Amino acid sequence: MFPHVSSRAARWELERNGGSVERAVERALREGGLPEPPASYFAPSPTDDFPAAARAATPTPATPNPNRPTQAQGNGTSGPPPKVPPPSLIKRMGLQAKLGEGEDKGKGKGKEEAEEGWASSKEEREERLRRRKEKLVLAARRKLLEKERLKKEAQPPAAKS
Secondary structure, three states: OOOOOOHHHHHHHHHHOOOOHHHHHHHHHHHOOOOOOOOOOOOOOOOOOOOHHHHHHOOOOOOOOOOOOOOOOOOOOOOOOOOOOOOOHHHHOOOHHHOOOOOOHHHOOHHHHHOOOOOOOHHHHHHHHHHHHHHHHHHHHHHHHHHHHHHHHHOOOOOOO
């Protein structure tokens, strides 16, 4: 079900949460995987991600790299996988459409002040949290762009020959 989660990470999560598979699955879905256990937690078992021959020939790193595919997961080619830059926070949250909306929008309180407090339903609380996250991400982006703009303006123009 989760090919990117090693059996060691799954075992460690189950031991940490008292054997609740539901909690382990929820965490894997929420966080996109499970954290690897510390190297000293337990030795790799024979059923881990590596075949026995590869395990004997390959030294095990003290801290496994979750981004590096194992031989069982690899695509058959040698060498590191090509680096793909992660999607920006704006793309992950689907905020591209809101980038152009009023530059001063984040400064007014208006409706948001009326929404302060604890909502009665879970869905409403989730929606408020989502809107607040969006607002914070867009405000941080505006601040970064403003900072970069001021930095460019402060630099003297390059000498022309």
